[in-house]
Amino acid sequence: MGRRRRVSVRMRTAIAASLAVAVALMVVSVAGVVHQRHQLVDGVAVVAQDQAETVAAALAGGASPAEAVATPAGGESVLVQVLDADGTVLAASHSLEGEPALVAASGSTQPTRHVLSGLDDEEDRYLALVVTATDGRSVVAAQSLETVDNATRSTIGLLAVGDPLLVLLVALLTYVLVGRALRPVESLRAQAAEVTAADLSARLPVPTTGDEVERLSVTLNEMLARLETSVDAQRRFVADASHELRSPVATIRTLHEVAEVAGTGADWSSVSADVLAETERLERLVADLLLLARSGTSAPPAYELLDVSEVVRAEAGRARRVAVATRIEPDVLVVGRPDALARATRNLLDNAERHTRSLLAVTLTATAATVQVRVRDDGDGVPPADRERVFERFVRLDEARTRDDGGSGLGLAITRLLVQEHGGTIRLEDAPNGGAEVVIELPRASVEV
Template structure:
């Protein structure tokens, strides 16, 4: 059964159930018709016995008046008394049962009805006997018709089910064929959506939605690889240029060249670390090995590492969260480095616990971020124009790591305006 197609399975199941239903209905029909006919005959015989009872109230007569019915519809009557048994002939004469031998063409008696009557001569039992041969013949005719009709109806239903199943599954086959033809080079193609509003149309829409997401993911992956290769090429090219220039000049200032090479190497190392972190976060695995962490200690430690300018941490108070120490340390480092890179004179960090939430604020007095860019700034390889792009040290990965990490820890990060000017990043995490 498992090797059969869905179309065959639907057809066989439908035909089998229909055959069982028709077979059961046929048996019930034949039995019901038989019982109803026999019950009708019995009721008729009982009425006729009631009429005969009135004719024998004074004793057994020599003859009785038989019902006016076709001979074949009249049963055989008999009277049972203490003196013996009497039978009624077809002409109405009543004779002792011993004279029965003179009655020709005896019929089989399948149905017998009795009635006891109290008469002047004593108790008499009226007996009506008849053959059910005609009833059996009628039932047999009905059975023969059903034996032919039921298989014919089952075959007809099977053919109809085969046709309808094929028609219903035709869109599914079209979806399968189109899905099989879609490759990485043709991921822009979509499966056909039938005009109906049924489950097949819902399946097609779901598959097209999945293909949209796959195409978007593939596009983002290609863009990510392209941007990553471009961004990584810049520090590598800068290092190569610095070394080539130094080799061509005998009087080159090698300590200064080494300082520049180390700066580019640090930039390259930071970019690779961000790429590795983003790749790990993109795997979608649940955040494990969580522990209760004093976020204020991480903030103070990362702020001390910043060499560009002094970071104001006077408003840093206690705050405990559950998370991964290295991941949250990278978040703080990226936010502080981003603020220091664009600040004019100051960077301030605030940390406080507000009920079930730990809030961290990082502010700078730089050019700020325009409202239309505040969501785009968290996208990968995004570096804004004008004031905040004057320093080419960043590759546009740090804030992407921040948002992805915070969201994986169940928190949020938004950017707004600082007073009197500058950018203000607000991170909220569930308190431990």
């Protein structure tokens, strides 16, 4: 089945505008014609009423019906009859001599209108207006509606030609103007199609129109900048990960090659221990890489209410090469995952252990709104310029020593990720007596009693 061809935006807009204008013109045209005809008929009625009242006034002044019908000016075009109370024609103008009553006597004190046709064997229509005189007789005056009908037909004819032309003009103008308005969008689309993953540094031109197109251009450029940053970070991550994974693999291979060259003199128990250590290092590295790669791509984890002081105390109590001094406030509740907070604390302690000389210090304090975990060592500290960079992936300030101690440069990056997932922040400060101090702040959970 072929792909259904869709109507373009400019065509849909032109059609919608044409339909809206067509409906509006139809309503306005009908209302205009009706109003015009009403006004013209009222004008004819005024003339007929004036003639009828003139005759009625003559009758009231004592003139005979014959004299009264001769009073209105107009000659042969005057159509007037005088009727008695029974509707009998008492007198008529020259054009109506010998004709029956145009309408029956109404007996109403108010003028009444009647529309007649076929008068004098003509197809024209007439408006007859009846006025009752003071003596009970009625005066009928008629006026032709030919001018009204002709004017109405002419107006309808003009509208029948003008309205479609106006609708067509609106459709063409809409089509052209929408096309011009969308031209910058099409230009953006064409240039955006040329942007590839191989080169995300290209940017779209930003027209200085001050409208939605300019804002769209700015937004697209901001999106391209974010994509470029993301792709660059991904490339660096892949490169760094490849480098880190290559190191333990190369070490394992070297150990086996050296042992194979040594032959029977090889200490295979020592080789096995070294291979297991490198394998453990490789396993930790792969686990860390998977954790970083999955961050933000899966469903949010299930959090629970927990006592973070127990988590910190348990991690601080693990056996280490240096003593760990603790000052932990009890019964401090947060909402989170125990394993994630334990890993974040363990990463900080492992990192501090590699840099400390003789002592580690862990403190946990809390306020009404926040929880603070501080891990302090007495090493050389971290220069202020590097205190944000150390939280990036694969960053080592002391490459040789950290690699020898088994660090991959991912511990602090993972810690920051876990802390941010819990709505907290992490920063690095100077320790009071030298060294470095890492500070974690988490929102404290409130328990309603």
